[in-house]
Amino acid sequence: MRIETPRKRRRRYAVEAPFPEQWRTLLEADMAHWRWLDDDERDHLECLIKGFLFDKGFEWIDGLEESNEIKVLVTASACLLILGLEQAYYRDVTSIIMYPTQTTQKGRRGAPEAAGLATDAIVPILGEAMLHGPILIAWDSAKRSAAHSNTGHNVIYHEFAHKIDMADGSADGLPPMAKAQKDRWEEVCRREYEALRDGTNDEPFLSTYGAVNPAEFFAVATEFFFDRPIDMETHRSDLYEVMSGFYRQDPAERERRNGDRGR
Numbered sequence: 001m002r003i004e005t006p007r008k009r010r011r012r013y014a015v016e017a018p019f020p021e022q023w024r025t026l027l028e029a030d031m032a033h034w035r036w037l038d039d040d041e042r043d044h045l046e047c048l049i050k051g052f053l054f055d056k057g058f059e060w061i062d063g064l065e066e067s068n069e070i071k072v073l074v075t076a077s078a079c080l081l082i083l084g085l086e087q088a089y090y091r092d093v094t095s096i097i098m099y100p101t102q103t104t105q106k107g108r109r110g111a112p113e114a115a116g117l118a119t120d121a122i123v124p125i126l127g128e129a130m131l132h133g134p135i136l137i138a139w140d141s142a143k144r145s146a147a148h149s150n151t152g153h154n155v156i157y158h159e160f161a162h163k164i165d166m167a168d169g170s171a172d173g174l175p176p177m178a179k180a181q182k183d184r185w186e187e188v189c190r191r192e193y194e195a196l197r198d199g200t201n202d203e204p205f206l207s208t209y210g211a212v213n214p215a216e217f218f219a220v221a222t223e224f225f226f227d228r229p230i231d232m233e234t235h236r237s238d239l240y241e242v243m244s245g246f247y248r249q250d251p252a253e254r255e256r257r258n259g260d261r262g263r
């Protein structure tokens with residue numbers, strides 16, 4: 001018989017508690033992709049959100065005040081990525097540090113989101129994911145990207161994709177996955193990354209920030225996969241197929257069913 005520790009029991013109670021109606025209202029209003037989900041997906045996401053909020057702490061920087069709105073929106077966006085996976089992919093997320101707006105950083109550490117390539121200059125960053133460490137996110141950018149679909153940009157997806165990639169201890173664009181998926185993944189992602197880097201795609205699609213290195217490629221591909229899924233399926237079908245196989249989600253189908261374009 002397995003013994004449930006007090007912490008596990010408290011976590012189970014937190015996950016079993018009803019999902020607050022005001023959180024649902026908030027997500028319905030502020031998260032475009034929440035509105036794409038069907039009832040089963042929404043139920044599952046609500047459980048992941050409650051578990052994540054039990055497990056993870058938020059820190060508030062530069063005068064940004066603690067708020068449930070921020071916690072719930074960031075958590076829902078983060079957990080959408082692992083809707084078909086397991087929460088273990090976020091074991092390495094120590095905390096989420098929220099800034100009111102973009103911050104600056106000198107040079108490059110970890111995976112900062114600068115507009116250019118490696119530099120020693122002071123650069124603006126919207127977010128950062130640190131290996132075995134916290135995630136930094138600029139709230140204004142996060143709120144904007146959550147509200148609108150089909151932009152191809154979402155700082156929350158981007159930073160949490162880095163964490164999924166880092167779940168095996170390295171930021172190399174190859175997240176932990178079954179051996180059977182790996183060969184096809186490596187073949188497609190290498191080809192797509194090199195074409196983006198060399199500018200040889202006849203149909204440019206992904207943001208060129210994905211050409212910085214394979215880790216950025218995976219983070220940028222994740223943003224497009226969840227935010228412009230029909231476009232990715234149309235323009236980069238092989239990439240869509242391996243991303244869909246890894247995440248075990250079909251956001252293009254979701255967009256066809258419920259996306260704003262269908263209205």
Ligand SMILES: [Zn+2]
Pocket residue numbers: 111112113158162215216219
């Ligand atoms: Zn990045």
